[in-house]
Amino acid sequence: MMDEIKIQKTLQPKEKPQLSELGFGNYFTDHMFVMDYKEGRGWHSPRIIPYGPLELDPSVMVVHYGQATFEGLKAYKTKDHHVLLFRPHANMERMNISNERLCIPTLDVEFAVSAIRKLVEMEQDWIPEGENTSLYIRPFVFATDPHLGVRPSHTYSFMVILSPVGSYYPEGIDPVKIYVEDNYVRAVKGGLGYTKTPGNYAASIKAQEVAKERGYTQVLWLDGIEKKYIEEVGTMNVFFKVGGEVITPALEGSILAGITRDTTIKLLKHWGIPVQERRISIDEIYEAHAQGKLEEAFGTGTAAVISPIGELNYQGKIISINDGKTGEIATRIYDTITGIQTGVLEDPFNWTLKIK
Amino acid sequence: MMDEIKIQKTLQPKEKPQLSELGFGNYFTDHMFVMDYKEGRGWHSPRIIPYGPLELDPSVMVVHYGQATFEGLKAYKTKDHHVLLFRPHANMERMNISNERLCIPTLDVEFAVSAIRKLVEMEQDWIPEGENTSLYIRPFVFATDPHLGVRPSHTYSFMVILSPVGSYYPEGIDPVKIYVEDNYVRAVKGGLGYTKTPGNYAASIKAQEVAKERGYTQVLWLDGIEKKYIEEVGTMNVFFKVGGEVITPALEGSILAGITRDTTIKLLKHWGIPVQERRISIDEIYEAHAQGKLEEAFGTGTAAVISPIGELNYQGKIISINDGKTGEIATRIYDTITGIQTGVLEDPFNWTLKIK
Ligand SMILES: Cc1ncc(COP(=O)(O)O)c(C=O)c1O
Numbered sequence: 001m002m003d004e005i006k007i008q009k010t011l012q013p014k015e016k017p018q019l020s021e022l023g024f025g026n027y028f029t030d031h032m033f034v035m036d037y038k039e040g041r042g043w044h045s046p047r048i049i050p051y052g053p054l055e056l057d058p059s060v061m062v063v064h065y066g067q068a069t070f071e072g073l074k075a076y077k078t079k080d081h082h083v084l085l086f087r088p089h090a091n092m093e094r095m096n097i098s099n100e101r102l103c104i105p106t107l108d109v110e111f112a113v114s115a116i117r118k119l120v121e122m123e124q125d126w127i128p129e130g131e132n133t134s135l136y137i138r139p140f141v142f143a144t145d146p147h148l149g150v151r152p153s154h155t156y157s158f159m160v161i162l163s164p165v166g167s168y169y170p171e172g173i174d175p176v177k178i179y180v181e182d183n184y185v186r187a188v189k190g191g192l193g194y195t196k197t198p199g200n201y202a203a204s205i206k207a208q209e210v211a212k213e214r215g216y217t218q219v220l221w222l223d224g225i226e227k228k229y230i231e232e233v234g235t236m237n238v239f240f241k242v243g244g245e246v247i248t249p250a251l252e253g254s255i256l257a258g259i260t261r262d263t264t265i266k267l268l269k270h271w272g273i274p275v276q277e278r279r280i281s282i283d284e285i286y287e288a289h290a291q292g293k294l295e296e297a298f299g300t301g302t303a304a305v306i307s308p309i310g311e312l313n314y315q316g317k318i319i320s321i322n323d324g325k326t327g328e329i330a331t332r333i334y335d336t337i338t339g340i341q342t343g344v345l346e347d348p349f350n351w352t353l354k355i356k
Numbered sequence: 357m358m359d360e361i362k363i364q365k366t367l368q369p370k371e372k373p374q375l376s377e378l379g380f381g382n383y384f385t386d387h388m389f390v391m392d393y394k395e396g397r398g399w400h401s402p403r404i405i406p407y408g409p410l411e412l413d414p415s416v417m418v419v420h421y422g423q424a425t426f427e428g429l430k431a432y433k434t435k436d437h438h439v440l441l442f443r444p445h446a447n448m449e450r451m452n453i454s455n456e457r458l459c460i461p462t463l464d465v466e467f468a469v470s471a472i473r474k475l476v477e478m479e480q481d482w483i484p485e486g487e488n489t490s491l492y493i494r495p496f497v498f499a500t501d502p503h504l505g506v507r508p509s510h511t512y513s514f515m516v517i518l519s520p521v522g523s524y525y526p527e528g529i530d531p532v533k534i535y536v537e538d539n540y541v542r543a544v545k546g547g548l549g550y551t552k553t554p555g556n557y558a559a560s561i562k563a564q565e566v567a568k569e570r571g572y573t574q575v576l577w578l579d580g581i582e583k584k585y586i587e588e589v590g591t592m593n594v595f596f597k598v599g600g601e602v603i604t605p606a607l608e609g610s611i612l613a614g615i616t617r618d619t620t621i622k623l624l625k626h627w628g629i630p631v632q633e634r635r636i637s638i639d640e641i642y643e644a645h646a647q648g649k650l651e652e653a654f655g656t657g658t659a660a661v662i663s664p665i666g667e668l669n670y671q672g673k674i675i676s677i678n679d680g681k682t683g684e685i686a687t688r689i690y691d692t693i694t695g696i697q698t699g700v701l702e703d704p705f706n707w708t709l710k711i712k
């Protein structure tokens with residue numbers, strides 16, 4: 001049995017940012033959820049307290065050895081002022097998968113979701129109501145032992161912080177240009193690629209910066225072994241529509257099992273549109289393009305939901321997809337997912353959790 | 357030009373631990389070095405202040421995206437009360453290699469070494485004087501922007517903390533048993549393997565734990581692509597003596613360029629013992645053993661200096677090396693390196709920096 005969540009309210013509520021100033025991940029709400037873990041005692045002392053700095057020993061293991069995991073999901077306000085979470089259990093189940101790989105104690109999924117729920121409920125005035133805005137929810141766990149030497153920590157903190165956000169990419173729902181990376185590697189089978197852990201993102205920064213300098217928004221990773229098979233894009237999974245069929249890389253251990261990816265696959269199946277999860281080589285995509293069969297490409301992820309891909313650059317060979325315009329399927333999926341998330345459309349799959 | 361290092365002394369010096377209680381990385385000295393980086397301003401405000409907790413925003417980028425690097429080196433006290441650092445410039449040059457890969461601003465090597473020097477000088481009473489003890493020095497840099505969203509941070513901290521240490525392994529200089537890992541992968545070419553960054557260690561914890569449960573001290577990593585070529589051991593590079601010749605894996609981007617590895621190679625060459633850096637398959641080592649030609653195996657690293665390998669387990673096939681005893685070469689290298697480090701032996705290579 002988990003303890004009850006203790007609540008300590010802030011005495012200094014912050015001013016809320018203007019919608020136009022939001023950006024992504026720059027502002028944080030008034031409160032945060034915290035819970036501690038100690039070997040022998042388990043997870044304990046769940047509490048909601050004023051948002052404020054952590055006091056960490058300079059030897060804190062997370063900073064030196066990166067033993068940590070995180071998640072990302074969103075809360076939306078409906079037109080009639082209800083608050084919806086989108087598939088929060090899926091996030092917390094995935095966090096446990098990450099935790100197991102990182103030797104971090106797992107969480108009680110129900111309890112973690114109830115903590116998120118409670119916190120978002122308290123902070124509901126922070127959920128922005130403009131087009132393409134939402135409240136981004138960041139649960140994270142990190143190793144807190146003050147110790148140098150590689151081993152699993154004996155203590156951890158689980159926290160949830162909230163950030164009112166606008167679009168993740170400046171492009172919004174407009175197509176992005178993607179650089180196909182065949183030099184740097186993000187992850188490989190047998191490693192941490194399927195988890196949400198800091199090291200995967202540290203590994204991605206350099207390639208992302210090089211791509212940016214070349215005028216590209218993001219990087220499309222190829223597999224680390226043959227540098228041939230398509231993996232994922234930055235913080236998105238990737239889909240292609242080729243000759244009427246939708247394809248996406250299979251989950252083989254090196255990419256994240258995106259929840260938006262799963263949502264997309266379920267919607268496509270529901271609509272009777274053929275969709276396949278399998279290995280896709282970059283050559284196959286370029287060939288499909290040469291034959292006029294590459295109809296659409298898009299990324300899927302919580303931050304941007306759907307991000308159409310208008311251009312690919314692989315070894316200097318540039319192809320334009322769907323004339324650089326957002327495709328029909330991408331639009332339909334985007335409208336459907338965001339419609340369900342914001343309560344505008346019905347939710348036949350029971351994906352939303354109404355928390356108010 | 358760097359600013360001068362400001363010094364603020366502690367008013368509450370701690371009690372020093374007993375030699376027998378040291379272990380590794382459990383105690384920290386009274387002071388630490390800190391310096392900040394801000395885009396546009398560069399590295400600034402170098403200071404030595406009382407050792408104490410960091411105040412970090414819960415969204416601090418290092419915790420979420422692992423943009424950080426670190427180093428590890430040691431200070432020793434000589435019999436006549438001088439204080440020696442071992443190859444500190446090599447560490448800070450390597451940190452810059454890591455920083456470049458992680459998109460972290462590089463440091464002025466001379467200045468960083470002078471900061472370490474100053475701090476160690478202040479804390480010289482903390483350098484333990486027992487057998488196999490030293491003062492472990494941990495320089496580290498980490499991303500400090502309070503921001504969610506993957507990009508390089510605009511602000512960083514560089515810090516140095518000090519820990520009086522005993523043996524890294526409970527075995528001390530006695531041979532360790534090593535498990536050859538052919539399931540989990542630590543790093544792959546094109547990734548971060550050659551850097552000292554938290555994510556590499558996060559990636560290693562699980563395999564290390566599984567090996568421990570099986571009664572092994574550490575894991576020997578194989579390459580992530582063919583799972584065939586030997587890489588390194590936990591926090592050590594690895595050497596084998598086969599038929600009179602010493603071999604060690606070449607630096608191909610997936611392993612750390614260990615300073616103890618480099619020191620070992622230079623000593624072997626100096627002694628006229630043949631040494632080769634090249635690809636070594638695990639099968640080659642097992643074959644050499646079958647032919648009676650595998651004479652020694654040992655790991656090299658700052659923490660343990662030299663750690664003889666007495667047993668390997670690869671897919672359940674167990675081989676004992678040199679009857680599980682410390683070999684001649686391992687002993688000679690250990691005695692020579694520690695002799696130079698502690699000022700007992702002459703230092704023809706100019707590896708030590710006398711700071712007092
Ligand atoms: C590496 C990576 N791939 C894919 C995704 C998409 O996953 P989801 O749809 O669950 O947000 C994300 C973002 O969460 C990610 O970080």
Ligand SMILES: Cc1ncc(COP(=O)(O)O)c(C=O)c1O
Pocket residue numbers: 428588590591592593611612613614615616617656657658659
């Ligand atoms: C992964 C890894 N390999 C090798 C080494 C050995 O390097 P060095 O001899 O510089 O300590 C270390 C330790 O620093 C390490 O962490």
